[in-house]
Amino acid sequence: MSTVAEFEVRHTRAVAPVRRVALGDSDLPIDPAPGHGGLLLAGVVGASVPRLTEEVRDDLDRLVRDLEIGERIPQPRMRFRFQTDVVGLDRSRHRLLQVGTALGFEYDDHGAPLPQALAAVYAAGALTGQRRLVVFRMIRRATRWEGAADDSLITFLRSDEATYLRRDRHHDEHWAMQLLGFGGGAEPARGEILGRFRELVREAHPDHGGETGLAGERITDLTVAKRILLAS
Numbered sequence: 157m158s159t160v161a162e163f164e165v166r167h168t169r170a171v172a173p174v175r176r177v178a179l180g181d182s183d184l185p186i187d188p189a190p191g192h193g194g195l196l197l198a199g200v201v202g203a204s205v206p207r208l209t210e211e212v213r214d215d216l217d218r219l220v221r222d223l224e225i226g227e228r229i230p231q232p233r234m235r236f237r238f239q240t241d242v243v244g245l246d247r248s249r250h251r252l253l254q255v256g257t258a259l260g261f262e263y264d265d266h267g268a269p270l271p272q273a274l275a276a277v278y279a280a281g282a283l284t285g286q287r288r289l290v291v292f293r294m295i296r297r298a299t300r301w302e303g304a305a306d307d308s309l310i311t312f313l314r315s316d317e318a319t320y321l322r323r324d325r326h327h328d329e330h331w332a333m334q335l336l337g338f339g340g341g342a343e344p345a346r347g348e349i350l351g352r353f354r355e356l357v358r359e360a361h362p363d364h365g366g367e368t369g370l371a372g373e374r375i376t377d378l379t380v381a382k383r384i385l386l387a388s
Contacts, residue, residue, distance in 0.1 A: 157253055159252070159253055159254075160252050160253065160259070161183060161191075161192035161251065162182055162251050162252075163182045163184060163200060163249070163250045163251075164179070164180030164247055164249050164250075165200075165248045165250070166179065166247050166275075167246055167248065167275070168245060168271075170267075175235055175237065176237045176245065177275050178241065178275070180247055182279070186283065186287050189286060189287040189290035189291060190287075190290050190293075192259075194291035194294055195294065196252040197294075197295065198276075199252065199263070199298065199309060199313060200263065200272050200275075201298040201301075202299075203263040203265075203272075204269035204272045204276075205269070205301060206302055208270060212234070214350070216277070219234060219274075220277050223278070223292070224281075224289075224292040224296075226281075229281075234270065234274065246267060248266060250262065250272070260310070261305060261309060261310050263305040265305070280292055298313060300380070300383040329384055329385065332385050335378065336385065338352070343385075353381075357379075360375050361375070
């Protein structure tokens with residue numbers, strides 16, 4: 157077994173009053189993009205997002221979009237200050253391992269999930285040109301992940317996304333558009349997607365007349381559809 161990529165995140169401890177995140181010593185081979193390094197960054201995002209609230213995930217989607225297009229990011233963002241100084245910061249190390257031709261993911265979960273995801277997208281934001289676009293495409297896919305940080309995450313990130321979703325639960329962009337009530341015309345704006353999602357979730361909730369036995373599955377499907385459209 158060998159380590160083919162390693163990513164170190166420096167972050168404040170849970171008890172610290174000021175939230176900070178920085179990049180530590182890492183080995184992230186990108187070429188040809190996304191490379192093992194890009195796959196590891198996306199894996200860190202995918203392993204982190206299921207532990208975040210919906211509101212935080214929406215904010216992370218916006219940060220990913222801003223970094224992908226090269227926007228200047230005022231600090232702090234999402235209640236964490238991204239900095240270069242690592243003095244006094246805790247560290248988490250994530251690794252991508254190779255055994256023969258198989259790849260495995262080792263996610264260090266001793267720290268909070270949000271700084272791990274933030275560090276990964278900031279690291280991707282430092283890339284340039286086509287490498288940046290390819291890695292962010294994989295990171296946007298990772299923001300949709302709902303499962304465990306295991307081999308299935310690596311399979312999801314490396315596979316053709318539409319094929320993977322159809323194989324799993326027949327989820328694709330057309331399905332998402334139909335579920336959220338959008339026709340086959342122009343792609344809806346982000347605000348329209350979020351507004352429709354919140355409206356339908358409210359209607360599905362038993363407190364607002366939704367059927368109790370079906371509410372959980374309905375809300376799960378709506379959440380998946382929202383992420384598909386936001387990341388497409």
